[in-house]
Amino acid sequence: MQATLLTIGDELLIGQVLDTNAHWISSYLYEQGIELASTMTVSDSKLEIGAALTHAAKTSRVILLTGGLGPTKDDLTLEAIAEHLELPLVFNEETFARIEHIFKELIKRPLSPLHKRQAYQPQGAQTLLNKQGTAPGIWIEKHGVIYIAMPGVPREMKYLITEEVVPRLLPLASSKTRKELTIHTAGWGETQIATAIQAVEDKLPSHISLAYLPSLGTVRVRINAEGDNGEALLKELEAWKVKIVKLLPKELIYGYGNTSMVEVVQQLLLKKKMTLVTAESCTGGMIAHSITERPGASKVFYGSVIAYDNSVKKKLLGVPDHIFKQHGAVSEQAVRAMVKGILPLLGADVAIATSGIAGPSGGTPEKPVGTIWVAIGTRNQIITRKLSFRHDRATNIARTSTTALDMLRRFLLIA
């Protein structure tokens, strides 16, 4: 089944917004066995949308569209589809009643006349119930091509793709099955991993492919297989996975399949019945934020002191004056003292402490931007590590967070 994705919006074409929708959709569809033949991005112009539809309809059985379903005048997707299919736009009472209901019961604001626009749809279209917003998804088939329009708001688009679109597309997709396995690693670069597993990679049969997906200090190794029998493919992938895993250090791998570093750390803490706190300087709360963004944090996480200013390191965490004078706030001694200070203060079992120069300013020849100290410790044992990154501020902060969580994971494994 050939599918084309059409994302719509001026903001995507002038670089104001990174098109993460296209990335998410292509990745999710691929996992479901639906591969995109192409994606297109066009501006909020009926002419451009129409030209793209004409092109896509020549080669694709399915055309997915995101964006341009809002209530304002620059939202033209449905008008463009209607013109392309030579169908009138008709008013859908049911959709309008739903929008009215949402405003009355949930938003508790009067309905604007503009919202009436969102209830018009090409004649003959089915609506896809959008439980995350006012604009419904639209599904319409003509001349053997299926047109699926979704809002551009990521939350609403994701809901429609997972709950409405893919369940309807799957029965139409090809009989070939695709399976995949993912090995999550942290600590090595992709070249180092590729070198270690080359002997296995060279022997992979042609229906199995391997990819390295690096991101902020982690690398996912993904193996895919395509064939007729899903169960047989999974067995085959499992066997290759075992061969790959044998060639890598055990602690390098933090999980398999659909997992994340935060999930693994939360589970390890639960298993060890330990509670975590953080004392963050340069990471400024990002570690606490990553942990608490995932449900279930309250079982293992007590809280943090973001000791951004040195006065907080002194006053709350009790980092002694002589450490600042002799070693500075960015030092092994400082992060050790931060761990020692926060554990009794918040009454937890294990702590992460960070202090460093995230940039862009604040570097010295001795401690250039990207110099960051991390400590992990309990009341009995503290380990530390000096990181030397060369990225921009946001990346330095993000990589430090991931590295600190990986240090905690390795610490808990042997704790």
Place this chain on the structure above:
Amino acid sequence: MQATLLTIGDELLIGQVLDTNAHWISSYLYEQGIELASTMTVSDSKLEIGAALTHAAKTSRVILLTGGLGPTKDDLTLEAIAEHLELPLVFNEETFARIEHIFKELIKRPLSPLHKRQAYQPQGAQTLLNKQGTAPGIWIEKHGVIYIAMPGVPREMKYLITEEVVPRLLPLASSKTRKELTIHTAGWGETQIATAIQAVEDKLPSHISLAYLPSLGTVRVRINAEGDNGEALLKELEAWKVKIVKLLPKELIYGYGNTSMVEVVQQLLLKKKMTLVTAESCTGGMIAHSITERPGASKVFYGSVIAYDNSVKKKLLGVPDHIFKQHGAVSEQAVRAMVKGILPLLGADVAIATSGIAGPSGGTPEKPVGTIWVAIGTRNQIITRKLSFRHDRATNIARTSTTALDMLRRFLLIA
């Protein structure tokens, strides 16, 4: 000048790689006054590249291609261009000599026979010197359309775009200039804004367009103008901006142009010579993280207590027991007490406190998931607000952070 960008590569279509090239190119070209009418992504298939070229050639004067210039068999861009233009591929001695030289002098590895492929190009093409790698850029014009092929490696692509492509395109670009103005708002939805400014929007001349870009409780209103005289356009946009701004509450607008909520808050704090701290429960450090991710935070931000567990709210922030018993941790009383506790603790002037049920669990009929209390205050004055969101956990957290920063901004405006 209509331009289309064609990015080529299987990895872009299965979500393995986020297409940051398209984002960078569209943003850079826009700054240079060259707007992309559309972008397309296709797989490493001669058929798909050919179909995309046929489509793009119909509407565009310039087609930029990235990717598929490597030495391996899945690199098919030049073959596809040659077939599309019905031109033979010819061997370019000069390019080959350069590749030989790079391998001999710089890489110090023997040249692979595969690299000979990189020296073939469509007859009549000009090469664009790529000082960052072996594959040259290719520039060829036929039937009034310019085809420009560049490698997909970001460093090489960026070099070619800035040093070779844009300098050649600019003299061909239309004399039309484009200007834009952005109004940043927080607190209203796009429909509410659209309704308020409809009278002005209806009167906009055809060379001026207006777009609403909503994101997590903020909406950017962008007006663009196209014409001959950049200075005149800016004056015109300024005049329309004034008309729009008059129809909106003053405090709704937090900035203009290239700014962010965090930047505005940082600048307000600097101006008022005030220091900020946060006491975060449900936001779990996200507010501290957003503030510290931006350079300059250390001038206005002391730190935070992430009081995720109630024990931390009691012990460190001194929230009294009777508040938990009578009102619960998610209450106006609790966030007030958190502000009162953190200000003297960290010695700052103004504090943000949050406490709520981010979800997915923890809701009750009285306090459903998405019920969040926020307080902003100094030693003399505390304001509070109850938020009722209906999003997933991550979105509830993110919207609370933005809303809290906006509350702080409004608080500082009259402080």
